[in-house]
Amino acid sequence: MATFKILLFEPVHQKGLDHLAENDCEIVYAEGFEPDQILRAVEGMDGILARAQGYIDSDVFDAGSQLKVVGRHGIGVDNVDVDAATERGVFVVNTPMAPAESVAEFVAMGMIALPRRIVQADSATRDLDWGFRNRVHAPELLGKTLGIVGFGRIGRRIAEICGLGFRMNIIYSDAFPAPVEEEQRLGAIRVDLEALLEQSDFVTLNVPLLDTTHHLINADALDRMKSSAILVNCARGPVVDEQALAQALKEDVIAGAVIDVFEEEPAEASNPLLELDNVLLTPHCSGHSAESAEN
Numbered sequence: 248m249a250t251f252k253i254l255l256f257e258p259v260h261q262k263g264l265d266h267l268a269e270n271d272c273e274i275v276y277a278e279g280f281e282p283d284q285i286l287r288a289v290e291g292m293d294g295i296l297a298r299a300q301g302y303i304d305s306d307v308f309d310a311g312s313q314l315k316v317v318g319r320h321g322i323g324v325d326n327v328d329v330d331a332a333t334e335r336g337v338f339v340v341n342t343p344m345a346p347a348e349s350v351a352e353f354v355a356m357g358m359i360a361l362p363r364r365i366v367q368a369d370s371a372t373r374d375l376d377w378g379f380r381n382r383v384h385a386p387e388l389l390g391k392t393l394g395i396v397g398f399g400r401i402g403r404r405i406a407e408i409c410g411l412g413f414r415m416n417i418i419y420s421d422a423f424p425a426p427v428e429e430e431q432r433l434g435a436i437r438v439d440l441e442a443l444l445e446q447s448d449f450v451t452l453n454v455p456l457l458d459t460t461h462h463l464i465n466a467d468a469l470d471r472m473k474s475s476a477i478l479v480n481c482a483r484g485p486v487v488d489e490q491a492l493a494q495a496l497k498e499d500v501i502a503g504a505v506i507d508v509f510e511e512e513p514a515e516a517s518n519p520l521l522e523l524d525n526v527l528l529t530p531h532c533s534g535h536s537a538e539s540a541e542n
Contacts, residue, residue: 406419505529
């Protein structure tokens, strides 16, 4: 008989399930990740393996009085009340390295796919609209300035791909400066956020969701950006004020945005970004590769 009961809200890689089973764990699936569904399922659980959905707060910890650990399948722990867990002696752990490569590659992909309108090019080709090739002339990445907001594991990997690979000019903003040898290796220059927004042709957000980063990109920040600039958000939805972004995109304050994360997830039909054609939208999947799911 299994020694530990582990609650899941969403599927994970089979290797992870096998690992749990091999270590005396019984896997229990909640009906979903709504608060009432989690509360009904958490009683008697020893651990929770959580992904991006579902909020694990004090009510969950009180209902799951046997909980010993919450494992976050990914980097961010913003859907876990870490203070409430700490007060009750519950460990909170994550996998900070697992999705780094996947997200970094996704950011680079988005910076090419949006301005070159790859989705529209595919549709045009299927419609035998060969004239599309003469209507779109997008900028190359070579020589453009990339501003990286948050210069941790993912930010530095993006700098490596885009700076050393695409030969972009790399500037970054972070509360903590990178080691000098890393800056030299990546050709990265640290600047404040205002300067980064003003100088960058592309801005990628790679920060955790904290009180200090909530709506970090608001109307004022968007006004500082070049009218030709593209914003990429593969961090957390609330880092960007979505209403302000939608308005800026409608009014050509900036040229476009690649958005993988939303203030409300799943995204709702009323989200104004869904109506725009100068955005590339994906369902919080930038960190989802075969390798990252296994890692």
